[in-house]
Every structure is written in C-alpha cells, then in structure tokens.
Amino acid sequence: MKKAVAGLAVLTAISGSAAAQTSVAVYGVMDIGIARRDDSNPAGKTVSMESGQQSGSRLGFKGREDLGGGMAAQFVLESGINLDNGTSGQGGRLFGRQAWLGLDGNFGGLKLGRQQTVLYTALDKIDPFHINLAGNSQKVFGYGTYAADPFLRSDNTIAYSTPTVAGLVGTLTYSLGEQAGDYSAKRSTGLGLSYANGPLNLQLAYLKANTVSAPAGFGTSTGDNRALLVGGTYDFGLATAHLGYAENRLGSISGGGKDRNLLAGVTVPVGAAGSVMASFIRNELTDLAEGRSDQYALGYSHKLSKRTNVYTSVSYTKNDSDVALNTFRGEQFGQSVRLFNVGVRHSF
Secondary structure (H helix, E strand, C coil), X not given: CHHHHHHHHHHHHHHHHHHHCEEEEEEEEEEEEEEEEECCCCCCCEEEEXXXXXXXXXXXXXEEEEEXXXXXXXXXXXXXXXXXXXXXXXXXXXXXXXXXXXXXXXXXXXXXXXXXXHHXXXXXXXXXXXXXXXXXXXXXXXXXXXXXXXXXXXXXXXXXXXCCECCEEEEEEEECCCCCCCCCCCCEEEEEEEEEEXXXXXXXXXXXXXXXXXXXXXXXXXXXXXXXXXXXXEECCCXXXXXXXXXXXXXXXXXXXXEEEEEEEEEEEECCCEEEEEEEEEEEECCCCCCEEEEEEEEEEEECCCCEEEEEEEEEEEECCCCCCCCXXXXXXXXXXXXXXXXXXXXX
C-alpha cells in the first residue's frame, strides 16, 4: 500500500511538472464604435456602427510547451469577429486572422500556417495609428493593396525568424501557391529586418506575390506584385517621430503599375492616460499624369483602465483626377473622402 501511495505521489509530481511547463491562454479584443463617412457615395453620407476601428475585434487561443534543451512548441489560433452583427471578421474563415504552429529555440523561430506578413509587421511598427482608426496606413500604401491578402496575411506560409542579436531580427517567409504543375503561381516570398534599441526602431520589409487582385477600378492584376518598405520611429520622450517610404509594383495595372508611398507622423503622450496621433501619407501612381492621393489624419486615445480605452479620429483623403483612393467602391475618381469615428475598446 505504501509503495502504491509513493508511486502515485511520483506520478502526480511528474504530471504537475509537465503541466507547469505547458501554458494555454484565451485572449481577445472587443472594439466597437460609430463612424461617419463622406466618400462621394451617390446615395449620400453614411453613419454606421463599426467593429474593430482601433483594433480588430478577435478571439484567440495561444499556447506554449517547453520541450527541454531551450526548445518550445507554440501555436496561435485567432478568429476575427464583427461585434456589430456577430459575423466572422474574415469572410467566414474560422481562424482567419492567424492559424499557425511552430518551434522556438536558440536557433530562432519557425512557424507554419496562416500568418501576418513582414509588411504587416513593419507597417504596424512605423504607423502612429498602428494600421487602424481613420489614419490606417494600410488603406493607402500600395494604393490599398497592403490591406488585402497576401500583403496583409498569407496562407500556407513557412516563416523563419533569427534570434535577436544586438536588437536585430531577420525574418524569411515562403508561401506555397499549391497550384498543380506550377510552383510559382500564387506563391509569395518575403524578407523582413527589424532593429530595436532604446528609443530607435527601424524596419525593412520586402514582399513579392503572384496573382493579387488590383485596387478597385483598375481591373485584375495577374503579374508579379512587389513591395519594398523602409521606415522607423524615434522616441524623443516628449513625442515619437514616425517616418516611412515604400516602392511598389502592382502587377499589370494598365497605366499605373508603379506606385510609391511616403508617411510622416507623430505620437504625443497627453498626461498618463492620453495619446495624440497624427500622420500624413502620400500614395502616387507614378505612371499616371494625375495619380496622387494624400491622406491627413488626427486621432486621440484615452485609457480608462489597463484594459479599456476610448478613442476618436478624423481623416481627409484628397485624390487627383486619375485616382480614387478610399472612395465609394473605388469608382469616384478625383473625389475627396472624409471619415470620423469614435468608440471604445476592451482587451482581455
């Protein structure tokens, strides 16, 4: 009897040790508010309740298991949610935001599955609005293509990240196109470099993808789509400066395939709980005589607690006569766009 009790105690200790080395967490963001949009829609201005204005509303699961020898297995399953109507945030995908499994160790990190791209990560780091609110840079960069897959997220992706060395991290990605007899069709490749040291943060990202839908109003793009982004931030204490530049090739868009972007912005703390964000972003389809779009944005976020905040933001987009960035169905060329939103966000 004593041996049985002793054996049970040993098994309990072993299982407890294993459990202590494994962690699974449930997390999420709930973000909802009101938006007023004047985008030259022939039907008039639009007032709507919108989910995910500052951060995409989501429900996620993440886990990590210590495998010993400095190696760990980890995973993320993340589902987007539209709080205004309860539907999926990614067109019916169960885990449309992220769904990957990987290994992490002294060698770096390896992830396989649906993931955020190197462009997504780099732009999020340099955008004062963190690619959300009325100043969302994804809506502008690459004439809006940065807001669509595979520039936003990529399926069937193998991603390797190096260990951090003196603040520098490198990332390589390869996304399989899975087309019979043609390995290059619908595939994408990416390279990212990130440097963070004290007040300085620098980002570089390159992505090449095949068969990406072109911006609305320009038909379908079937050629290689390429994007090169460089930028960074510097925290001066009283304010953080943001700067970014991108060169893009948008496949076979007739007359406007060459595209470039410029971002300049600032983040200013207001007391212990507030933050003001402002940015100017230019998109220019360089092959068009009137191919320039400028977006101006201003926003404010205020913490009510560690997990809850309120926010508001405004933006104004001015289009030349050959472009229709952010307009109603992308068809109102030369029109201006105004956006105002206000809302509340809670994370758990």
